[in-house]
Amino acid sequence: MIDRDQAIAVILEHLEPDDLLLSTTGMISREVFATRDRPGNFYMIGSMGLLSSVGLGLALLAPEQRVLILEGDGSALMSLGTLPLIATERPANLVHIILDNEAYESTGAQPSISHAVDLAKVGQSCGYQRAMRVDEPEGLEKALQTCLTDQGPSLLLVKAAIAPVEGIPRVSHSPIDIRDRFRKCVRRP
Amino acid sequence: MEAQAFWDVLKARGLTFFSGVPDSTFHHAYTLMVQDPEIRYIPAVREDVALGVASAAYFSGKLGGVMMQNSGVGNIVNPLTSFSLLYEIPALLIVGWRGYGGPPNDAPEHWIMGVKTPEIFDLLDVPYEIPESDNLASALDRLLAVIEARSVPGALLVRAGVVT
Numbered sequence: 074m075i076d077r078d079q080a081i082a083v084i085l086e087h088l089e090p091d092d093l094l095l096s097t098t099g100m101i102s103r104e105v106f107a108t109r110d111r112p113g114n115f116y117m118i119g120s121m122g123l124l125s126s127v128g129l130g131l132a133l134l135a136p137e138q139r140v141l142i143l144e145g146d147g148s149a150l151m152s153l154g155t156l157p158l159i160a161t162e163r164p165a166n167l168v169h170i171i172l173d174n175e176a177y178e179s180t181g182a183q184p185s186i187s188h189a190v191d192l193a194k195v196g197q198s199c200g201y202q203r204a205m206r207v208d209e210p211e212g213l214e215k216a217l218q219t220c221l222t223d224q225g226p227s228l229l230l231v232k233a234a235i236a237p238v239e240g241i242p243r244v245s246h247s248p249i250d251i252r253d254r255f256r257k258c259v260r261r262p
Numbered sequence: 263m264e265a266q267a268f269w270d271v272l273k274a275r276g277l278t279f280f281s282g283v284p285d286s287t288f289h290h291a292y293t294l295m296v297q298d299p300e301i302r303y304i305p306a307v308r309e310d311v312a313l314g315v316a317s318a319a320y321f322s323g324k325l326g327g328v329m330m331q332n333s334g335v336g337n338i339v340n341p342l343t344s345f346s347l348l349y350e351i352p353a354l355l356i357v358g359w360r361g362y363g364g365p366p367n368d369a370p371e372h373w374i375m376g377v378k379t380p381e382i383f384d385l386l387d388v389p390y391e392i393p394e395s396d397n398l399a400s401a402l403d404r405l406l407a408v409i410e411a412r413s414v415p416g417a418l419l420v421r422a423g424v425v426t
Contacts (some may be wrong), residue, residue, distance in 0.1 A: 119344030126311040127345075130304070130318025130326070134279070154307035155314075162304060248349045259321040 074234040075210045077172055078104055083213055084143065084170065085109040087221060093131060093258060097124045097144035099179030101172060105143065106244045112254035116244045122151030125169065129155065132164035132226075135259050139166050139221065146173040146187035153195070159226050160200035167226040169196070174233040182235055196228035204228040263395045265291035268425045271399045272327070273300055275406060277354060281306045281315035282329030287358030291425050292329065309334035310341045313353060313415070317341075320351045325409070327354045332361070332379045332419070333372065342386055342415060352409045355417040359392075362421045383417055390417040395424050 081104050088094060088111075095115045096102040102116040117124045128142035149156075149171045159167065175188040196204035202225050205216045213231060220227035244251070263271075268291055281304040284292055295301055306312035309330045316326030330338075335357065346353065361368040361376020368376060383390045389408040393401035402418060409416040 117345070119348050120341045121344075123310060123314045123341050123345055126306070126314025127318050130279075130281070130315035131321060133302070133304070133315075134318055134322040134324075152308075152311065155311050158304070158307055158311065252349045252351065256321050261323050 074208065074232055075213060077101075077174060077178075077233045077236045078108070079210060080172055080213060080231050080233055081105055081143075082108055084141070084217060087217055088113075088141075089139070091258075091260075092139045092141060093135065093255070094141045094143060095124050095128045095131070097121070097148045099145070100238050100241060101143060101145055102244055103241045107241055113258040115255045116246070116251050118244055118248065118251075122148050124148060125152055125155040125159065128167065128169070129159050129162060129164065131259070132167040133162060134262070136164070136166055136262075138260055139168065140164070142167070142169045144171060145178070146171060146175060146192065147177045147185050149192055150185060150187060150190075156196055156201075156228075157199040160196070163202070164226055165202070165224045168220045168229065169201070169226060170220075170229045170231060172231050172233045174235050176235055178235060178238065191230075193228060193230035196230070201226050201228045204230070206230040206232070208232045263398050263425055265294050265425055268398065269294055269298060269301070271402060275402070277325060277327050278302060279316065279319045279324055280304070280327040280329055281312040282327075282356075283307075283309055283312060283331065283334055285329070285331035285358035285360070287331070287360065287420055287422055288329060288356075288425060295329070309337040313338050313341045313346065313355075316353045317346060317351050320353070325352060325354060325406075327356060329356050331358045333375050335375065335379055335382055339382070339386070342388060346415045347386070347388075350413040351415075352413050353415040354406070354409065355415055357417050357419050359419045359421045379419065388415055388417060390419055392419045392421075393424060395426075398424065
């Protein structure tokens with residue numbers, strides 16, 4: 074198991090200035106915001122499950138930038154059908170990271186069903202270029218490097234521990250500000 | 263309006279990035295769309311996924327389109343309220359209006375949504391137009407003007423026979 078905040082910190086450390094990061098609703102976006110706020114972060118504060126489809130569209134329209142989708146197991150399970158769609162469209166610049174703590178942690182850590190479902194295997198059978206799973210902190214950096222440098226689409230399943238959620242601030246930017254500064258970071262073909 | 267003219271009207275207004283779920287209202291138009299090299303179409307698995315994919319076009323300086331049947335309007339209520347309207351991210355929804363006017367029009371599964379479709383868009387304050395075959399371009403232009411002015415999604419509610 075890897076602590077969520079530790080996983081998020083490692084992921085953010087590996088971002089290049091040009092990279093586009095989309096993070097899901099709830100604690101993941103709040104933690105990304107608290108760890109390293111940047112204009113190229115799109116915080117999905119609302120629609121759970123929608124993130125991966127927006128990320129797919131973006132990866133297709135901005136093929137020269139790396140697009141990272143950062144969501145949880147609950148969000149991935151909610152839109153599981155997007156996985157085969159991503160695999161079918163095959164954007165080489167897309168890295169889909171699922172922080173899997175087997176729980177809906179943002180709403181009180183109610184259990185999800187991902188303890189019984191290996192989402193990396195789901196990604197593999199859908200046809201992602203690669204689908205990797207890391208269970209321990211030591212493996213995260215190497216797996217992340219592979220996903221960021223080799224041709225995608227890549228799915229990286231990070232088995233994460235339940236972590237305390239107190240004291241993590243909400244994203245303080247307005248939705249319109251999040252939108253506008255992110256939009257300026259997207260290069261147009 | 264013939265299907266090819268329909269796409270010519272859309273392409274002339276810069277609409278070339280679409281996602282969606284098929285509807286028989288656009289049977290012929292769908293075939294032309296997926297064959298058109300100027301149009302990028304992502305065959306989504308659900309209408310909410312289609313709206314997510316199409317909305318990404320906004321970040322790229324374009325307007326994305328969604329092709330769908332009105333029975334899928336329920337599937338886009340969450341992304342509309344918690345994403346599109348919240349962040350003010352526009353998109354053009356091209357909605358096949360099955361069950362228009364309620365029974366006995368169309369199959370029973372379309373009767374309820376057939377009546378409720380415009381009411382749902384009214385409730386959500388999502389603008390829409392109901393084009394006829396001979397005024398589709400002007401209806402579209404009115405809708406696109408509202409979409410641009412408010413920076414929100416807008417819907418073209420297309421009944422059977424309007425696009426052939």
